[in-house]
Every structure is written in C-alpha cells, then in structure tokens.
Amino acid sequence: MVSISTIGQAQTQIDNLAKLLQQAGNLQTQAASGKKSQTFAGLGTDALSSEQSRASLGSLTNYDTNITNGQTRLNIMGSAITQIQQQADALSAAMASQIQDGNFDMTSLHSLASNALSYIKELLNQQDGGNYVFGGADTSTPPMTDGGALDTYAQTNITQWTAGTITTDQLISSYQDRAQMTDTTMGYSATLSSGNAKNVAIKADDNAEVDYTTLANDPAIRNIVAAATMIMNMTGQLNQVATTGSDPPGTVTAPGATASEQQQNFYKVFNGLIGTINTASTAVNQISGKIGYAQASLQTIQGDHTLDENTLQSQIGNAEDVDLNEVAVKLSSLQTQLQASYQITASLSKLSLAYILPT
Numbered sequence: 001m002v003s004i005s006t007i008g009q010a011q012t013q014i015d016n017l018a019k020l021l022q023q024a025g026n027l028q029t030q031a032a033s034g035k036k037s038q039t040f041a042g043l044g045t046d047a048l049s050s051e052q053s054r055a056s057l058g059s060l061t062n063y064d065t066n067i068t069n070g071q072t073r074l075n076i077m078g079s080a081i082t083q084i085q086q087q088a089d090a091l092s093a094a095m096a097s098q099i100q101d102g103n104f105d106m107t108s109l110h111s112l113a114s115n116a117l118s119y120i121k122e123l124l125n126q127q128d129g130g131n132y133v134f135g136g137a138d139t140s141t142p143p144m145t146d147g148g149a150l151d152t153y154a155q156t157n158i159t160q161w162t163a164g165t166i167t168t169d170q171l172i173s174s175y176q177d178r179a180q181m182t183d184t185t186m187g188y189s190a191t192l193s194s195g196n197a198k199n200v201a202i203k204a205d206d207n208a209e210v211d212y213t214t215l216a217n218d219p220a221i222r223n224i225v226a227a228a229t230m231i232m233n234m235t236g237q238l239n240q241v242a243t244t245g246s247d248p249p250g251t252v253t254a255p256g257a258t259a260s261e262q263q264q265n266f267y268k269v270f271n272g273l274i275g276t277i278n279t280a281s282t283a284v285n286q287i288s289g290k291i292g293y294a295q296a297s298l299q300t301i302q303g304d305h306t307l308d309e310n311t312l313q314s315q316i317g318n319a320e321d322v323d324l325n326e327v328a329v330k331l332s333s334l335q336t337q338l339q340a341s342y343q344i345t346a347s348l349s350k351l352s353l354a355y356i357l358p359t
Contacts, residue, residue: 053315060305060312063205067298067305070202070212073128074298077214078291080123080134085284087116088224091231092277095270106235113232120225121146121187124216134216136197141189143216150186154233161269162237164255168265172272175226183217186225192217202294204301212294220283227276234269241266 094112098104124134124144131139154175161171175181183193191197192215199213215221239251242262247253254266 053312057309057312059206060309063203064302064305066202067204067302070204070210071295071298073133074212074291074295076126076128077133077212078288078295080126081214081284081288081291084120084123084221084224085281085288087120088228088277088281088284091116091228092274092281095231095274095277099267099270099274104241106238106240110232110235113228113235117225117228117232120221120228124221134214135189135191136213136215137200138189138191138197141191143189143192145187145189147187149184150181150229151233153181153185154229155237158230158234158237162252162255168255168268171269175230176223176276178222181226183222186217186222186229188217202298204298205305208297208301210294210297210301212291214287214291218283218287220280220287223276223280224284227273227280230269231273238266 091112094109098109121144125142126133132141132143133139135141135143157166157171157174160166161168166174173180184190197215199211201209201211201213203209237252238254240247240253242253242256242259243251244259254262254269256262256265
C-alpha cells in the first residue's frame, strides 16, 4: 500500500506563498513611496551614504538660512547707509549753494540740518527683527539716543564763539576733536562709547564667516552727525553772517570787531563744516562698498551651496529612490508567480486520502 502525505509539501508551498506576498507588499510600498525602504535599515549598504548625505544637506540648509537672514540684515544696513549719505550730500549742497549766492537763509538751513540730523539718528537705530544693526554684537541697545547733551554742548560752544570767548579755531576743534565732543556726549550707547563693541559676522559655511560690522559711531558717520549738529545750532543762534550797520537790537552774528572779520570767521567755520561733511560722505561711500562686498560674498557662497545641494540630493536619490519601471516589471513577474503558486497550493489541497481511498 502506498502512503500519500502532502503536509510537508503544502507547508513549504504556504511558506513560499507568504514570502511572495511579502515581496509584493514591499514592491507596492516602493511603487507608492518611490523609496527603496521606509527605514535606513532597509537600505543595506546604501544606508551610510544616505545618512552622511542627509547630514551634509541639513548643514547646508542651516547655512543657507543664516545667509538669507544675513542678506535681509545687510539690505537694511545698506539702505540706511545710502540714505545717510544722501542726507549729508543734500545738506552740503545747500550750504555750498548759499555760499555761492552770498545770500544766507539761516532759517532754511536750520530746518534742513534739523530734519537731516533727526532722520540720520533714526536710521542709526534701524532694527532687523527687533535687533539693532549698527551696534555690533550689542543688538539689544539703541546705538544712539538723544538726551539733549549734544545740543547743549554745541550751543555752549557756539555762544562762547559769538561772544568772543573762544576763537574760531577752538570752535572748529570743539566738534572735530573726539576727546572734546565725546561719543557719550553725542548720545552713543555705552558699548559704542567705551570702544567695546564686538564685531558681528555671518557663519555662511564650515570655513567661511562674513564680517559685516558697521558701527553707528564709525568716524565717517560720527563726523556727519557732529557737523549737522553744529550747523543746526549755529544757524539757530545766528541771525545773520555779519553786521550791516542798521541791525535791530539782539542781532547775533559771527564774532569780530568789523563786518569783514565777522564774515571771515563765519566762512571759516561754514567752509570747515562743508569740508567735514564732504570728506565724511566719501568715507560713508566706502562703508556702502563694504556692505556690498559682504552681500556679494554671501551670494557666491550660497551659489556654491546650491551646486553642493544638488549633488547631495542626487546621492540621496541614488541611495534611497527606486526605479519605478524596474518595480513595475518585478510586480508583474511576481503576480505571475503568485498565480502559479495559488494553483499549486490548490492542487496540493486535493491530494488527500479522501480523494484516493474508496469510500
């Protein structure tokens, strides 16, 4: 008598069928996600390449964020510096025009200088997201405040000048000498006045930091503020350049025993102020160039990042992504295998004693 047993064959076939179903499930997941695996462990030898590339890509993304934020800050600073220079040039041009005409309008000059000074101080306290941009690393303190000490200082010296208590050279020195018109007197923050302001830089790459430090008390900016302050207060005190012989009581002019001496003293101070502003304006243009260079450097670095990011994305794709055409071919082949396996399993289920032994 022949003994027929299909249990072992059936179990083997069931195991094969389970493996085929698992392969089909994996292929369907790959087709839906486009990825070889949902975990790094499933990538095999490609896992290390994928993890390293992703880490590098994350680092570049962080640097790109630094650059983007830095460019915003530099745009604010560059615009402010340009406007400061424009204010200085407009004031200088107005003064030079009145010298050329020989007809001085103290009221209009006073108004022009006052408006320019107020606007420049506002520009020096520009912020980016609540952080002051012209205070170096001290971003929480306004670089410049107007406590009135600067005007008091200027008014005192101009009053002494018109009274003949100090000479014209001493008046000029009073705003050109930093030891006399100190940063504290001008209203600069304690950090700036002490000279302890630390530089600031944008970390743009592993090996690149772009310094963009521009301080509100940079000598060029400082000289514009000082000159504008003297112009505002001088034109606020003087009624006219020199005596005319029929001046009403209380008329204030430049110092001098004669009209000629008064004119000489006035022109010396006036031309000195114009020269100070013009020299400072040229230097401010160099600050604009420095900011522009920082912007260009960041743009170049970010361009290099884009190339590196594309390479890393390609490496990640090679390690993680599947070839959808290849997956489709495998699925088709697997479906054929599954159909055959189902047929074999069905056939084995019929090879039982119930079908062979007589009843």
